[in-house]
Amino acid sequence: MITNFDIQEFNESPNNKKFELLCNYCGKSFTVKKKKISKYIHNPTSKKYCFCSLGCRIDNFLDKYIENDDNYLDKIIQKKEKNKKRSKIELFVEEKLIEYFGGLNFIFDSSNTIGYNLDIYIPSLNLGIDINGLHHYKPIFGKKAFELTQDKDKKKILECRNRGINYHTINISNQKRFTKETSQIYVDEIINIINFYLLKK
Protein backbone atom coordinates (compact mmCIF):
# COMPACT_ATOMS: atom_id res chain seq x y z
CA MET A 1 0.00 0.00 0.00
CA ILE A 2 1.06 3.58 -0.61
CA THR A 3 0.41 5.73 2.42
CA ASN A 4 -0.29 9.44 2.10
CA PHE A 5 -0.31 10.63 5.69
CA ASP A 6 1.92 11.69 8.52
CA ILE A 7 3.01 8.60 10.43
CA GLN A 8 3.18 10.41 13.76
CA GLU A 9 -0.38 11.70 13.39
CA PHE A 10 -1.40 8.17 12.38
CA ASN A 11 0.20 6.64 15.48
CA GLU A 12 -1.48 9.11 17.80
CA SER A 13 -4.95 8.81 16.30
CA PRO A 14 -7.88 6.65 17.44
CA ASN A 15 -8.38 3.32 15.65
CA ASN A 16 -11.51 4.29 13.74
CA LYS A 17 -10.05 7.44 12.17
CA LYS A 18 -9.66 7.15 8.41
CA PHE A 19 -6.36 7.80 6.64
CA GLU A 20 -5.49 8.38 3.04
CA LEU A 21 -3.89 5.76 0.81
CA LEU A 22 -3.03 6.03 -2.88
CA CYS A 23 -4.04 3.46 -5.48
CA ASN A 24 -1.06 1.51 -6.89
CA TYR A 25 -2.78 1.36 -10.22
CA CYS A 26 -4.44 4.73 -10.90
CA GLY A 27 -2.96 6.94 -8.17
CA LYS A 28 -6.38 7.99 -6.91
CA SER A 29 -6.59 8.56 -3.16
CA PHE A 30 -8.97 6.63 -0.96
CA THR A 31 -9.37 6.28 2.79
CA VAL A 32 -9.24 3.30 5.11
CA LYS A 33 -9.59 3.11 8.89
CA LYS A 34 -6.40 3.16 10.95
CA LYS A 35 -7.38 -0.16 12.52
CA LYS A 36 -7.30 -1.85 9.10
CA ILE A 37 -4.19 -0.10 7.83
CA SER A 38 -2.30 -1.02 11.03
CA LYS A 39 -2.57 -4.74 10.25
CA TYR A 40 -0.65 -4.41 7.00
CA ILE A 41 1.42 -1.25 7.24
CA HIS A 42 4.55 -3.08 8.42
CA ASN A 43 4.16 -5.83 5.86
CA PRO A 44 5.55 -4.53 2.55
CA THR A 45 4.73 -7.71 0.62
CA SER A 46 1.04 -7.55 1.42
CA LYS A 47 -1.27 -6.73 -1.48
CA LYS A 48 -3.93 -5.47 0.90
CA TYR A 49 -5.31 -1.96 0.21
CA CYS A 50 -3.18 -1.56 -2.91
CA PHE A 51 -6.15 -0.59 -5.05
CA CYS A 52 -8.82 2.10 -4.73
CA SER A 53 -11.58 -0.11 -6.13
CA LEU A 54 -12.43 -3.55 -7.42
CA GLY A 55 -12.23 -2.10 -10.93
CA CYS A 56 -8.60 -1.06 -10.45
CA ARG A 57 -7.72 -4.40 -8.89
CA ILE A 58 -9.21 -6.29 -11.82
CA ASP A 59 -7.60 -3.91 -14.36
CA ASN A 60 -4.24 -4.54 -12.78
CA PHE A 61 -4.44 -8.32 -12.63
CA LEU A 62 -6.62 -9.12 -15.59
CA ASP A 63 -3.91 -9.50 -18.26
CA LYS A 64 -1.88 -11.81 -16.07
CA TYR A 65 -4.71 -14.21 -15.37
CA ILE A 66 -6.70 -14.04 -18.56
CA GLU A 67 -3.91 -15.87 -20.45
CA ASN A 68 -4.34 -18.93 -18.28
CA ASP A 69 -8.00 -18.76 -17.54
CA ASP A 70 -10.56 -17.48 -20.00
CA ASN A 71 -13.22 -17.52 -17.29
CA TYR A 72 -11.20 -15.48 -14.82
CA LEU A 73 -13.45 -12.46 -15.14
CA ASP A 74 -16.62 -14.52 -14.69
CA LYS A 75 -15.13 -15.98 -11.53
CA ILE A 76 -14.38 -12.56 -10.07
CA ILE A 77 -17.88 -11.40 -10.79
CA GLN A 78 -19.27 -14.56 -9.22
CA LYS A 79 -17.17 -13.92 -6.16
CA LYS A 80 -18.57 -10.42 -5.99
CA GLU A 81 -22.05 -11.95 -6.18
CA LYS A 82 -21.25 -13.98 -3.07
CA ASN A 83 -19.88 -17.00 -4.94
CA LYS A 84 -23.17 -18.04 -6.41
CA LYS A 85 -22.71 -19.42 -9.88
CA ARG A 86 -26.19 -18.30 -10.81
CA SER A 87 -27.82 -15.10 -9.62
CA LYS A 88 -31.08 -14.95 -7.69
CA ILE A 89 -32.90 -13.50 -10.66
CA GLU A 90 -31.73 -16.32 -12.94
CA LEU A 91 -33.09 -18.88 -10.51
CA PHE A 92 -36.33 -16.95 -10.11
CA VAL A 93 -36.79 -16.70 -13.88
CA GLU A 94 -36.12 -20.44 -14.27
CA GLU A 95 -38.79 -21.28 -11.70
CA LYS A 96 -41.34 -18.96 -13.32
CA LEU A 97 -40.69 -20.15 -16.89
CA ILE A 98 -41.05 -23.83 -15.98
CA GLU A 99 -44.25 -22.96 -14.18
CA TYR A 100 -45.59 -20.98 -17.15
CA PHE A 101 -44.42 -23.15 -20.07
CA GLY A 102 -44.83 -26.65 -18.67
CA GLY A 103 -44.18 -28.62 -21.88
CA LEU A 104 -41.29 -26.60 -23.24
CA ASN A 105 -37.74 -27.93 -23.02
CA PHE A 106 -35.44 -25.33 -21.49
CA ILE A 107 -31.70 -25.52 -21.02
CA PHE A 108 -30.64 -23.06 -18.35
CA ASP A 109 -27.12 -21.73 -17.88
CA SER A 110 -25.76 -23.74 -20.76
CA SER A 111 -22.23 -23.19 -21.98
CA ASN A 112 -22.04 -26.26 -24.23
CA THR A 113 -24.56 -25.16 -26.79
CA ILE A 114 -22.63 -22.46 -28.65
CA GLY A 115 -19.35 -22.21 -26.75
CA TYR A 116 -20.60 -19.15 -24.88
CA ASN A 117 -22.81 -19.22 -21.85
CA LEU A 118 -26.53 -18.79 -22.51
CA ASP A 119 -28.73 -18.14 -19.49
CA ILE A 120 -31.77 -19.59 -21.25
CA TYR A 121 -31.78 -21.78 -24.34
CA ILE A 122 -34.85 -23.31 -25.94
CA PRO A 123 -33.74 -25.80 -28.62
CA SER A 124 -37.18 -26.29 -30.21
CA LEU A 125 -37.46 -22.54 -30.86
CA ASN A 126 -33.81 -21.96 -31.69
CA LEU A 127 -33.98 -19.27 -29.04
CA GLY A 128 -31.30 -18.03 -26.68
CA ILE A 129 -31.87 -15.40 -24.01
CA ASP A 130 -29.37 -13.75 -21.69
CA ILE A 131 -30.18 -11.81 -18.56
CA ASN A 132 -27.62 -9.01 -18.51
CA GLY A 133 -26.78 -7.01 -15.40
CA LEU A 134 -25.09 -3.65 -15.07
CA HIS A 135 -21.56 -4.89 -15.80
CA HIS A 136 -22.59 -5.51 -19.42
CA TYR A 137 -23.42 -1.84 -19.83
CA LYS A 138 -21.12 0.07 -17.50
CA PRO A 139 -17.48 -0.42 -16.43
CA ILE A 140 -18.30 -1.24 -12.81
CA PHE A 141 -15.48 -3.81 -12.70
CA GLY A 142 -12.96 -1.54 -14.44
CA LYS A 143 -12.19 -0.57 -18.02
CA LYS A 144 -10.43 -3.75 -19.11
CA ALA A 145 -13.09 -6.00 -17.70
CA PHE A 146 -15.74 -3.93 -19.47
CA GLU A 147 -13.95 -4.14 -22.83
CA LEU A 148 -13.62 -7.87 -22.36
CA THR A 149 -17.29 -8.26 -21.49
CA GLN A 150 -18.36 -6.19 -24.50
CA ASP A 151 -16.05 -8.15 -26.76
CA LYS A 152 -17.47 -11.44 -25.50
CA ASP A 153 -21.04 -10.16 -25.90
CA LYS A 154 -20.37 -9.19 -29.51
CA LYS A 155 -18.79 -12.54 -30.32
CA LYS A 156 -21.76 -14.29 -28.77
CA ILE A 157 -24.21 -12.34 -30.94
CA LEU A 158 -22.16 -13.27 -34.00
CA GLU A 159 -21.99 -16.93 -33.01
CA CYS A 160 -25.76 -17.04 -32.56
CA ARG A 161 -26.26 -15.41 -35.95
CA ASN A 162 -23.93 -17.95 -37.58
CA ARG A 163 -25.85 -20.81 -36.03
CA GLY A 164 -29.27 -19.35 -36.82
CA ILE A 165 -30.15 -18.94 -33.17
CA ASN A 166 -32.55 -16.14 -32.32
CA TYR A 167 -30.77 -14.24 -29.59
CA HIS A 168 -32.23 -11.75 -27.14
CA THR A 169 -30.84 -9.94 -24.13
CA ILE A 170 -32.82 -8.77 -21.14
CA ASN A 171 -31.29 -5.64 -19.65
CA ILE A 172 -31.77 -5.79 -15.89
CA SER A 173 -29.29 -3.00 -15.08
CA ASN A 174 -32.07 -0.87 -13.62
CA GLN A 175 -32.70 -3.39 -10.87
CA LYS A 176 -30.78 -2.20 -7.83
CA ARG A 177 -31.45 -5.26 -5.72
CA PHE A 178 -33.22 -8.57 -6.36
CA THR A 179 -36.80 -8.92 -5.17
CA LYS A 180 -39.51 -11.13 -6.67
CA GLU A 181 -41.64 -8.04 -7.24
CA THR A 182 -39.00 -6.07 -9.18
CA SER A 183 -38.07 -9.19 -11.16
CA GLN A 184 -41.55 -9.88 -12.46
CA ILE A 185 -41.26 -7.32 -15.32
CA TYR A 186 -38.24 -9.22 -16.63
CA VAL A 187 -40.09 -12.52 -16.39
CA ASP A 188 -42.96 -10.96 -18.37
CA GLU A 189 -40.53 -9.66 -20.97
CA ILE A 190 -39.09 -13.15 -21.42
CA ILE A 191 -42.53 -14.73 -21.58
CA ASN A 192 -43.47 -12.28 -24.36
CA ILE A 193 -40.39 -13.18 -26.36
CA ILE A 194 -41.02 -16.91 -26.00
CA ASN A 195 -44.68 -16.49 -26.94
CA PHE A 196 -43.66 -14.58 -30.06
CA TYR A 197 -41.55 -17.52 -31.27
CA LEU A 198 -44.14 -20.08 -30.24
CA LEU A 199 -46.76 -18.30 -32.35
CA LYS A 200 -44.37 -18.04 -35.30
CA LYS A 201 -43.88 -21.79 -35.39
Ligand SMILES: [Zn+2]
Ligand atom coordinates in the same frame (compact mmCIF):
# COMPACT_ATOMS: atom_id res chain seq x y z
ZN1 LIG B 1 -7.39 2.98 -8.63
